[in-house]
Amino acid sequence: MDSVYPSSSATISLKPPRNSDSNSFSGSRNWVPSSSGSGHKVGSFSRSLMEKKPQKVVVGDAGYVLEDVPHFSDYIPHLPTYPNPLQDNPAYSVVKQYFVNVDDTVAQKIVVHNNSPRGTHFRRAGPRQKVYFESDDVHACIVTCGGLCPGLNTVIREIVCGLHHMYGVKKVLGIDGGYRGFYSRNTISLTPKSVNDIHKRGGTILGTSRGGHNTSKIVDSIQDRGINQVYIIGGDGTQKGASVIYEEIKRRGLKVVVAGIPKTIDNDIPVIDRSFGFDTAVEEAQRAINAAHVESESVENGIGVVKLMGRYSGFIAMYATLASRDVDCCLIPESPFYLEGPGGLFEYIEKRLKENGHMVIVIAEGAGQELLSEIMHSMAKQDASGNKLLQDVGLWISQKIKDHFSKRHKMTINLKYIDPTYMIRAVPSNASDNVYCTLLAQSAVHGAMAGYTGFTVGPVNGRHSYIPFHRIIEQQNKVVITDRMWARLLSSTNQPSFLRAKDVIEDKKEELPSQLSDHQNGLKDNLVKKEISYAL
C-alpha cells in the first residue's frame, strides 16, 4: 500500500481500533506526517503540501485515498461503546438503513475517466450504530465566531434540538461572544424551548467576535466545566482556532469532541460544495442590484455601483450577477482588471453608456486591491483576528469613474454607489439555507456521538462528509477564472475579460505535473491564477 503523500518513508501504521465498528475501515490505515524529511519533491507544491500535523490517510486499490478524520480510539484505548438510541426512536427506527455503513466514503472528484485513479474520499457523515457517549454524560457547548452570516441561529437551534431529540442530551451550553467567551464570560443554557424560534432571526443569539483565541485558556475552561462536545461554528479563522483546540485536547488526552461547522458568507472554504448563508446572501444581493438598476436607468448616463462581500473570493458577486442579468460588469478579486486604455474598464463603460444609456457594476470588496496597493501599504491594518483590513474599493472605483468622465473626458455621468454588506449579513436564512443548516447540525451531532473529532462537516458533491481540519484551513476556495462558470458570466455581461496573458496561462499549465491529486490540482489552479495577475 502506498501513501499519496511524498513522505511515504515516514508513515506509521496504526493498530486497528479495538472495539469500534464505527471507526473501522477495510483499507490500510496510516498516519502520514508529511514533513519534508524524506527529500521527495512534488514540483512547486512541495512546501504547501507539507503539513506539520500528522494526517490520517487510508490508501486502497485503484488509487483510492481516504482522508480520514481523527477518532477518540486513536488516542484513548479501551473506550466503551453504546447502542445508538436512535434505533429505538419511532421517527427513525422505521427508516431502512438509517445508520451509515462504516465503510461509506464520499468521492471528492466525480468526473472521472475510465483509467483515472479513484482519488480522494472523505468519511460519510451520519448516525452510526454504536456511539461513544451515554446521553446523560454528554455536556455539549456551542460557540459562534467571526463575521455574521445568515443561518447561524438555525445551526445553533438544530444542534440543540438534534442532541436533545435524537440522543436525549439535556446539557447544552452556549458560549457568549466567540472564543474569548470561554474564559471571560458567563455561559448561556440552551434548551429546545429557548432556541425554538431563533432561526427566524438574523445574527447569532450567542454573539460573536474576532480575536481572543487563547488555546490554553479555552481548553482549561472546557476541562473545568466538564464539557465533552465542543461545536464550533465559524469561518476559515475559526476552523484554524478549532484545529489547535483539538490538538491541545488530544495532547491532554481528553475525551472531548471538537466539531467544526463551516460558516462563511463569502463561500471561501474549500472542499465543501457551498457554505450556509451563501444562497441567502445571493438572494438578498438582488435587492441592491435591482435598486442600482432602477436608479441608473432613470437618469442620463446612469451608473449603479454595488459593492458585495468577498474579501478573497468573488462567489457572491459572480452568482448575484448571474442571477440578476441587469449587471453589465462584475469585478472580483480573482480576475485582475485595469481602468485605462484599450480593453480597460473606462473604455467599456463608455461603450455601454453609448449603447444603452445606463449600466450596473458589481464589485466584490477584495477586487482590484492591487490597484489600491499604494494606499493599502500606507494603511497596512488588520482586524483583531489578523485579517487584512481592505480599503473600500467601491468608494475608490466610484471616485475614479467620476474623475475620469467629468474631468478628463467631459462626459456627464450620474453615479450612485450602494454598499449593502451589513444589510445582507444580518438577514435570517432563507428556506433552502435553513434545510442545509439543519443537515449540517445533525451531521455534526452524529459525528460527535460516534466519537469522531477534529473534523469539519460539510457536503461534498451533495453528500455530507467529515473533513479533517487541515483540508479546510490550508487553502481558500476561489473562483477559478479558467473554469466554465466564469466564462458563463463573461458571456452574460459581455464585459471584457481584462486578460492580456492567455499564452502565459497555457504555458504555465503545460509546465505543471499532469498526475496530480485533487488537492494538488486545487493548488495548481491557485498558481495559475497567480500567473495571471503577475502577467498583467
Ligand SMILES: Nc1ncnc2c1ncn2[C@@H]1O[C@H](COP(=O)(O)OP(=O)(O)O)[C@@H](O)[C@H]1O
Ligand atoms: N490562525 C489562527 N489560529 C487560532 N485562532 C484563529 C486563527 N485565525 C483566526 N482565529 C480566531 O478565530 C476567530 C474568528 O476568526 P475570523 O478570521 O475573525 O473569522 P472567520 O472564522 O469567520 O474567518 C477569532 O476569534 C480568531 O482569533
Ligand SMILES: O=P(O)(O)OC[C@H]1O[C@](O)(COP(=O)(O)O)[C@@H](O)[C@@H]1O
Ligand atoms: O466588518 P467585519 O465584521 O469585520 O466583517 C467584514 C468581513 O466579513 C465578511 O462578511 C466575512 O467575514 P468572515 O471571514 O468572518 O466570514 C467579509 O466579507 C467582510 O470582509
Ligand SMILES: [Mg+2]
Ligand atoms: Mg474569514
